[in-house]
Amino acid sequence: MIPHSKPFLGEEEIKAVTRVLRSGHLAQGLETAAFEAECAALVGRRYGVAVSSGTSALQLALSVFGIAADESVAIPSYACASLAQAVCGHRATPVLCEIGEDYNIAPQAVPAGVRCAIVPHLFGAHAVLPEVEMLVEDIAQSIGGPTGTRGLVSVASFYATKLCTTGEGGMLLTDDEGLAESARDRRDYDNRDDFVERFACKMTDFQAAMGRVQLRRLPGFIARRREIAGAYATAFSGLPLGLPTGKDHVYFRYVIATPMRDGLEQHLRACGVEGKRPVYRPAHHYLGGAFVRAEQAHEQLISLPIYPGLLPAELQTVIESVRAFYDGAGGA
Numbered sequence: 001m002i003p004h005s006k007p008f009l010g011e012e013e014i015k016a017v018t019r020v021l022r023s024g025h026l027a028q029g030l031e032t033a034a035f036e037a038e039c040a041a042l043v044g045r046r047y048g049v050a051v052s053s054g055t056s057a058l059q060l061a062l063s064v065f066g067i068a069a070d071e072s073v074a075i076p077s078y079a080c081a082s083l084a085q086a087v088c089g090h091r092a093t094p095v096l097c098e099i100g101e102d103y104n105i106a107p108q109a110v111p112a113g114v115r116c117a118i119v120p121h122l123f124g125a126h127a128v129l130p131e132v133e134m135l136v137e138d139i140a141q142s143i144g145g146p147t148g149t150r151g152l153v154s155v156a157s158f159y160a161t162k163l164c165t166t167g168e169g170g171m172l173l174t175d176d177e178g179l180a181e182s183a184r185d186r187r188d189y190d191n192r193d194d195f196v197e198r199f200a201c202k203m204t205d206f207q208a209a210m211g212r213v214q215l216r217r218l219p220g221f222i223a224r225r226r227e228i229a230g231a232y233a234t235a236f237s238g239l240p241l242g243l244p245t246g247k248d249h250v251y252f253r254y255v256i257a258t259p260m261r262d263g264l265e266q267h268l269r270a271c272g273v274e275g276k277r278p279v280y281r282p283a284h285h286y287l288g289g290a291f292v293r294a295e296q297a298h299e300q301l302i303s304l305p306i307y308p309g310l311l312p313a314e315l316q317t318v319i320e321s322v323r324a325f326y327d328g329a330g331g332a
Contacts, residue, residue: 001269001272001273001274002274002305002310002314002317002318003274004274004275004276004303004304004305005161005305005307006161006305006307006310007160007161007165007307008221008307008308008309009165009210012213012217013210013213013214016209016210016212016213017209019209020206020209021206023205025205026204026205026206027202027204027205028050028188028203028204028205028208029205030205031205031206031208031209031212032050032202032203032204032205032208034208034212035048035050035203035208035209035211035212035215036048036049036050036171038212039156039171039173039211039215040173042143042144042215042218043143043149043154043156043173044149045148045149045154045173045174046174046175046177046180047173047174047175047176047179047180048171048173048180049171049172049173049174049180049183049184049187050169050170050171050203050208050211051169051170051171051172051187051201051202051203052168052169052170052201052202052203053159053168053169053170053201054082054138054140054155054156054157054158054159054169054170055082055085055086055089055157055170056170056199056201057155057156057157057171057172058083058086058087058136058138058155059086059089059090059199060172060183060187060199060201061118061136061153061155061172061183062086062087062090062092062116062136063090063182063186063199064153064172064179064182064183064186065116065134065152065153065179067092067116067134068092069090069091069092070091070092070093071092071093071115071116072092072093072094072111072113072114072115072116073087073092073093073094073095073114073116073117073118074095074097074105074110074111074114074116074117074118074130074132075087075094075095075096075105075117075118075283076096076097076098076099076105076119076122076294077096077097077098077099077282077283077284077289077291077294078099078103078122078282078283078291078293078294078297078298079105079120079122079282079283080120081280081281081283081286082140082157083118083120083138083283084283084286084287086118087118094283094287095110095111095114096283096284096287096289096291097109097110097117098291098292098293098294099291099293099294099297100128100293101293102122102125102127102245102246103122103123103125103297103301104119104120104121104122104125104127104128105117105119105120105127105130106293107128107129107130107131110130110132114132115132115133115134116133116134116135116136117130117134117135117136118136118155119135119136119138119151120138120139120140120141120142121137121138121139121141121142121145121147122141123244123249123251123252123253123254123278123303124142124145124163124225124249124250124251124252124253125142125244125245125249126142126145126146126147126246126247126248127147129150134151134152134153135150135151135152135153136151136152136153136154136155137150137151137153137154137155138154139154139155139156140155140156140157140159140162140170141162141163141250141252141253142163142250142252143156143162143163143218143250144163144164144219144221144222144250145222145248145249145250146248148173149175152174152176152179153172153173153174153176153179154172154173154174155170155171155172155173156170156171156173157170158170158171158207158211158214161307162252163218163221163222163250163252164211164214164215164217164218164221165210165214166203166207166208166210166211166214167207167210168207169207169211185198186198186199187199187202188201188202220308221308222250224308225250225251225252225306225307226249226250226251228306228310228315229244229251229254229306231315232254232304232306232318232319235319235322235323236256236319239322239326240258240326241257241258242256242257242258242300243256244256251306253278253303253306254303254304254305255278255302255303255304256301256302256304257297257300257301258300258302259299259300261277261299261300261301261302264302264322264325267321267324267325268318268321268322268325271317271321271324272317272321273304273305273317273318273321274305275302275303275304275305276302276303277298277301277303278301278302278303279297279298279301281298282294282295282297282298285298304318304322305318
């Protein structure tokens with residue numbers, strides 16, 4: 001089975017992690033500080049604060065913003081459940097918003113009076129950002145592209161199948177020194193003289209060592225993703241599919257639209273190719289509400305394998321399998 005997604009690791013990552021393990025210093029330390037500085041430089045921010053996950057980084061952002069319990073935070077309905085989990089975990093109120101034709105949040109859908117919004121650049125495509133007082137720019141799916149410098153805070157994820165990985169991990173990035181210092185204070189609760197909301201969400205040094213290698217490789221990773229996306233676009237240009245568009249796309253996911261998505265997914269599996277819904281469930285399935293575009297995306301979108309380790313023969317198998325669906329009875 002050709003997997004839908006797969007991390008790309010090599011001897012450099014193994015050596016980096018082994019070096020830290022042999023040093024005996026495993027917890028947050030100099031390696032993490034170096035990863036923070038290098039990630040901030042890559043994104044174009046002054047400060048980075050490494051944490052244990054992207055969700056932790058989102059919740060930390062709400063904490064340093066001083067978002068009150070029950071305060072509204074706008075998020076797109078069509079996005080990873082992490083956004084809603086972070087808002088609800090902070091005891092704030094998620095305000096679900098409709099998406100646009102590019103599947104990103106529709107800026108005009110953010111209600112007037114909402115001070116804070118979390119906006120991901122879904123699948124690696126550049127989102128149009130709403131004008132809000134406190135914007136969290138979620139670059140979990142777009143790090144390495146021209147995103148991450150607009151909001152007061154940007155947030156990255158380094159989960160195993162993200163654009164670059166530390167296994168688990170995340171980063172809060174900002175140009176505001178005060179927000180950065182507050183985030184550093186709140187990611188650890190021990191040895192404090194006062195009592196405010198704090199978390200146990202630090203990153204380990206061996207994760208950071210892996211992340212530093214992955215950051216150096218990220219431009220090459222993105223170049224390979226764009227190469228695969230170009231091959232898909234050429235192969236599928238004559239098929240009745242909605243194909244990805246957008247300037248500076250980094251192709252975290254290669255997502256196509258078809259009203260026959262379930263049939264295509266089953267066909268691909270029979271061909272030894274794993275295709276998936278790019279968002280398992282939209283947030284309104286959990287929290288309620290009616291969002292026509294988000295629901296249509298859920299019903300029609302399927303994500304194809306796209307990652308640096310995808311072999312040429314595997315790429316050709318994916319292409320031939322999709323084309324066979326439309327050449328045969330499945331695409332009739």
